[in-house]
Amino acid sequence: MASSIRTCLWFRDGRGREAAEFYCALIPGSRIEATFDISGDGASWLIDFTLGGVPYQILDAGPMFTLTEAVSISVETDDQAETDRLWAALTTNGGEESHCGWLKDRYGVSWQVFPRRLTELTLRADKNVSAKAIAAMMKQKKIDIAEIEAAVLA
Numbered sequence: 001m002a003s004s005i006r007t008c009l010w011f012r013d014g015r016g017r018e019a020a021e022f023y024c025a026l027i028p029g030s031r032i033e034a035t036f037d038i039s040g041d042g043a044s045w046l047i048d049f050t051l052g053g054v055p056y057q058i059l060d061a062g063p064m065f066t067l068t069e070a071v072s073i074s075v076e077t078d079d080q081a082e083t084d085r086l087w088a089a090l091t092t093n094g095g096e097e098s099h100c101g102w103l104k105d106r107y108g109v110s111w112q113v114f115p116r117r118l119t120e121l122t123l124r125a126d127k128n129v130s131a132k133a134i135a136a137m138m139k140q141k142k143i144d145i146a147e148i149e150a151a152v153l154a
Helices: 016-026 080-091 116-122 127-138 145-153
Strands: 007-011 031-037 045-051 054-060 072-077 102-104 110-115
Touching (some): 016 080, 072 080, 072 116, 080 145, 116 127, 116 145
Parallel strands (some): 007 054
């Protein structure tokens, strides 16, 4: 294990390896580092992987615990096209849209996907700009940065 600190996501349905492979294919600079059959019979797996260089772990060990929105993966994208690509991939096949750039993927993992420009607008020193950007964001599910920029200029 390259890093001694990892976020661990508890999976309960035997789809942990599938999820890790999906995430690694979706996020550039990602890879599965190791998989371990911790039960010895293929029923429980530990998967170490990185997403964009950030270490994660999936423990696929049964129904004792469930994923919640209290833990999420946040992805700040370079542009709207990357936001749209990730949003589409993560919400298909059973994913669910939420508000303000939040979604839950087909495995039940929560994500926030948003363009870097949103951060620039919402954290502006000019409180009028940031308030307009936040108000526009609050009306959206998937972030549409052009719409937020238009609201800031209004």
